[in-house]
Every structure is written in structure tokens, then in C-alpha cells.
Amino acid sequence: MKNVLVTGGAGYIGSHTVVSLVEQGFYPVVVDDLRSSSSLILEGLSTLVKDGYTFHREDVCDLDSMTRLFQEYRFDAVIHFAAYKSVGDSCEEPLKYYHNNLLGLINILGLCRDFCIPKFVFSSSCTVYGEPDEKQVYEHTPKRLPESPYGFTKWMGEQIIEDLHRNVVPFQTLCLRYFNPIGAHPSGMIGELPKGIPNNLLPYITQTATGELSSLTIFGDDYPTPDGTCIRDYVHVCDVADAHVQSLFFSDPNPLCFFNIGTGCGSSVLEMVRLFEQVSGKTLPYTIGKRRKGDITEIFANVNASKNLLGWSAKRTVEDAIRDAWNWEQRRNKTHD
């Protein structure tokens, strides 16, 4: 059985990846200090994969404890999720983002080099494309300077990795540029757990539907798109999780690869609202607000490389994701009652 270090493995994408890894015969060693997660996710994980993984409550910025962990296990691969992820929050507290997202990455990369770990997978984001000239972006589409400190941490994260690979080729790295992960595990045992008001659309929608939030605000309906709202490439989180497992099977002479992790199709905010109403049978109260600073009009992935080289493509539909997210939200609400 192969040991895989999963930093941030109690988080949204990390926890789904832990499930996929166990299903494929890997042994995930999760490191997470639960700063953005909770024991609810660990309970869900234990229900789903029993003792198929191990958990360490540690901070990836603490180099001494990370070094001890690398001494304790022989890792065959490292998947690095641990980071903060809110665009808005990062504008309020840029130092917090630069400190956590970059120091955590530097620590883990240095240990991968020192302990000769053969494979490293980095959580990047389509935010590295900034506002692109073309709506459909390829991995070779030029990167643009991001709008937020959060975006910069992903942009710089890729730069740090490229620089490391320029001098020494210590291991194979895959930078996975996620588009918009949504949904939850179909069991309803794990899912997205935003702290405070959600930044992402789907938890905002589901929390409005339960009455936890009074109304959904759509940020602008005057964009140059068919219905005036922004278009994004929404991809089921279980598909995103599977892309990480596929990354561990990936072999290529190129030591540094970048892949778009999306479906290749865009949906508008209003389309998502309508789809949610169809799937849930609920009517969503919403208002149209002003455009949100930093929101780009439209972006979706070109998925040729992830399909043909990585051997991964999204299998679930946006409807599947909405149904699973709604199931998770209802279960979570019951657990809170």
C-alpha cells in the first residue's frame, strides 16, 4: 500500500480526495490543523473509509512537526491542499494569506526534496489566468497577474515550483488548476463547510434554500453574456478528487506538468439558480446586486490535455453536483438541529 501525505485533507477537496485514494488502494496520511474545517468532516471520513487513513492535527507552517512526520512515514507521494482560499478575505488580510499559503508550500516542497519524494501534486487554480482574452483557456494560455492576494499565492506557488524545477529536478510535480469545484460526496457524509458567509455560489444557494441566509445576491446582471450573469466552469468535487488519484498513476518524462481540472463547459449564475430550483423543487429568493470587484466575465477550461495526457475527465454532471450539494446541506442542517 502506498502512503500519500494529504495536507489539508480535512478540507473540502482534500476530504473527497482521501475517499478516492482509499478506494484506489492508497493509504492517506492527513495533516490538517482544522483551522478551516471541523470534526464533522473527520467523522464523515471515518464513516466512509473507516481506518483506511490516519489523521495528524498539525500546522504545515511548523517545519519541525512536518519534518518529524516525514521521518515517521515513507511517503510515495504528497498532495498539498492546505491553504486559505477566500478571495475577499485575502484582500482584507493579505499577510495571513501570504504567510500560510506560501510558507506551507515552501516547507512541504523542501521536505519533498530532502526526503526524495517521487511525486508532488499542487492545488492551483484557474485564477492564474486572470481575465483572459479568450473565454476558453488552455494550459499554455499566458498567465496574467491575479486580482487578489489569494490569486497571487497560487500564481507565486506555481512560480516557486517552476524555479525549483529549473535547477534541480527532484521529483515529478503536477499543478492542477481547478476551475469551480462544487457538490459533495453522494452519501452526504462530507461536503463543503464554509465558515461564515460563503464566498462560493453553491453553498450560498443551498444555505439560502434552507433559510440560513435570507436571500441570494447575484453580483451583476449586466455582463456581456447571454443572461448578463458571469459564466464559470463548475466541476463535481468527486471528479476533482479523482483527478488527484489519476495524478499518482500519471507517468511522463516531463517532470513538471500543468493540467486544467474542469468540464470544458460554462454555466451562468442564473442557470445555476434555475438548475438548483429544478433539482430541489424549491424557489430561491434572490436579488441583483452590483458587480463584485475582481469577478471576471467568463472562463472555462480546455480539457484536451487533462483528457489525453493525464487520462482524466469529469464524469458527473452539474445536476449531479447540485443534487449532492443539496443532500449534504440538508443532512448538515439536521446534524446541527
Ligand SMILES: NC(=O)c1ccc[n+]([C@@H]2O[C@H](COP(=O)([O-])OP(=O)(O)OC[C@H]3O[C@@H](n4cnc5c(N)ncnc54)[C@H](O)[C@@H]3O)[C@@H](O)[C@H]2O)c1
Ligand atoms: N474550492 C475551490 O473553489 C478551489 C479552487 C481552486 C483552488 N483551490 C485550492 O484547493 C485547495 C483546497 O481547497 P478547499 O476548497 O478544499 O479548501 P478548504 O479550506 O476546505 O480546505 C483547506 C484545508 O487546509 C487546512 N489548512 C489550511 N491551512 C493549514 C495549515 N497551515 N496547516 C494545516 N492545515 C491547514 C484547513 O483547515 C482546511 O481543512 C486550496 O489550496 C485552495 O486554494 C480551491
